[in-house]
Amino acid sequence: MKKLVLSIMIFLQGVVVAQEVSQINVKGVNIPVVFEKESSLPLVSVQLVIKNAGSMEDGHSEGIAKFTAGMLGEGTKEMGATAFAEALEFRAISLSAYAGVETLVFEVSALKEQFPYGVEMLHKLLKSPNFSKESFEKIKRLTLGMLSSKESDFDYIANLNLQKLIFENTPFAHAYNGDVKSIKALKLKEVEHFYKERLNLENLIIVAGGDIELEELKHLLTPLLLEMAHGKVKAMPYFDANKNAKELVIDKESEQAYIYFGAPFYMKSGDVEAYKAKVASFILGESGFGSRLMEEIRVKRGLAYSSYSRTSIGKSHSSFTGHLQTKNENLDEAKKIVAAEIKRFVEEGVSAEELAQAKRFLLGSEPLRNETLSQRLSRAFFEYYNGYELGHSKKQLEKIEALSLEELNQFIKKHDEITALSFSIVTKRDKK
Numbered sequence: 001m002k003k004l005v006l007s008i009m010i011f012l013q014g015v016v017v018a019q020e021v022s023q024i025n026v027k028g029v030n031i032p033v034v035f036e037k038e039s040s041l042p043l044v045s046v047q048l049v050i051k052n053a054g055s056m057e058d059g060h061s062e063g064i065a066k067f068t069a070g071m072l073g074e075g076t077k078e079m080g081a082t083a084f085a086e087a088l089e090f091r092a093i094s095l096s097a098y099a100g101v102e103t104l105v106f107e108v109s110a111l112k113e114q115f116p117y118g119v120e121m122l123h124k125l126l127k128s129p130n131f132s133k134e135s136f137e138k139i140k141r142l143t144l145g146m147l148s149s150k151e152s153d154f155d156y157i158a159n160l161n162l163q164k165l166i167f168e169n170t171p172f173a174h175a176y177n178g179d180v181k182s183i184k185a186l187k188l189k190e191v192e193h194f195y196k197e198r199l200n201l202e203n204l205i206i207v208a209g210g211d212i213e214l215e216e217l218k219h220l221l222t223p224l225l226l227e228m229a230h231g232k233v234k235a236m237p238y239f240d241a242n243k244n245a246k247e248l249v250i251d252k253e254s255e256q257a258y259i260y261f262g263a264p265f266y267m268k269s270g271d272v273e274a275y276k277a278k279v280a281s282f283i284l285g286e287s288g289f290g291s292r293l294m295e296e297i298r299v300k301r302g303l304a305y306s307s308y309s310r311t312s313i314g315k316s317h318s319s320f321t322g323h324l325q326t327k328n329e330n331l332d333e334a335k336k337i338v339a340a341e342i343k344r345f346v347e348e349g350v351s352a353e354e355l356a357q358a359k360r361f362l363l364g365s366e367p368l369r370n371e372t373l374s375q376r377l378s379r380a381f382f383e384y385y386n387g388y389e390l391g392h393s394k395k396q397l398e399k400i401e402a403l404s405l406e407e408l409n410q411f412i413k414k415h416d417e418i419t420a421l422s423f424s425i426v427t428k429r430d431k432k
Helices: 064-073 081-092 112-127 133-150 155-165 180-185 190-198 214-226 274-286 292-299 330-347 353-362 364-370 372-384 392-404 405-414
Strands: 006-012 014-028 029-037 043-053 096-097 104-109 202-211 247-251 256-263 307-313 317-325 423-428
Touching: 014 214, 029 064, 029 372, 043 112, 043 155, 043 190, 043 214, 043 292, 043 372, 064 104, 081 353, 096 112, 104 112, 104 214, 112 214, 133 405, 155 247, 155 256, 155 317, 180 364, 202 214, 202 256, 202 372, 214 256, 214 330, 256 330, 256 405, 274 292, 274 307, 274 353, 274 372, 292 307, 292 372, 307 353, 317 330, 330 405, 353 364, 353 392, 353 405, 372 392
Parallel strands: 029 202, 247 423
Antiparallel strands: 006 014, 014 029, 043 104, 043 202, 096 104, 256 317, 256 423, 307 317
């Protein structure tokens, strides 16, 4: 087994915490292991993260990634859902599977003394998931029920339609849970194929930590990993949001207008100016009270209870999005203010006081984002997954602290693509 690749020491309340990226070699494949030893509590957790296995891989079977994760919550064929869950609950073990946009994740958390049993149960689940007809029909009923409830969730409808507008003809233009038509058409053999094709050593990353030694962790995981198949490494495609501004209005019996807006944001994961985007996004709409959009829309005009915007920078796609609710009769005014304020933000930039306030919050709140093992492992995984060295987030904060007003405003002016706004709206139209 290949030893340490990269490590970093973190000091938390007088305790030295070591993070590292190691590897475990299984059947000729070097699988990365993002690890932190933390002995303050007798707890251990591990995640098996499968790349290229999330919702962007749904293809023509919209919702299949989320559906597959749902079926993985049904235990094994041998034990069934109830007995499997009871065995875990008796030992206070948490074992779950969930699908994101880019990844499928298996997670086990347990007391140190119960962790080996938790890994054993994960092994059983991976080897023989309960892909029975009964479980398939159960998850289909639950999914269709959930989708039925979404028909009256106007935030969900507006947000979904925004994704369809700004990511038209891409894997992100569909509902990650699927829709009624796609779920009704889904076949069990499709779920089995999706799972078998994507669960492989070549696309695996292990994220683990707690009161356990790294070598002990590797020893516990090896039998499980040895039964995983080989697979093809698939390059992750990247998609920009649509630069052609569009609008879609859906008529519903609603007392409020739900306004979702979005535009391209031309920045990929790993960009050296990402820290500038974080500051700019915070000032424009991500900080809540005190943000530009909140001040203009709620504080000055009283048009909405809240208004938010954010930039999303990922490996597969990036965008600028936001949302607010207002009275139906204020819809047009609110839209104009959003567009005008974003345009003014790009053209005029921010003030010295706005930059100072953003720095105070982002730097001052850092300890709160680094308190728990889960938070630290999530950050370490993010850094590794996006191609950074461990400790990258700390270096970003140092850059934020040194960021000048001139540098930030030059950056903002350069990203005028965020003014190409598309709007997705749910409202009750005036019938007159």
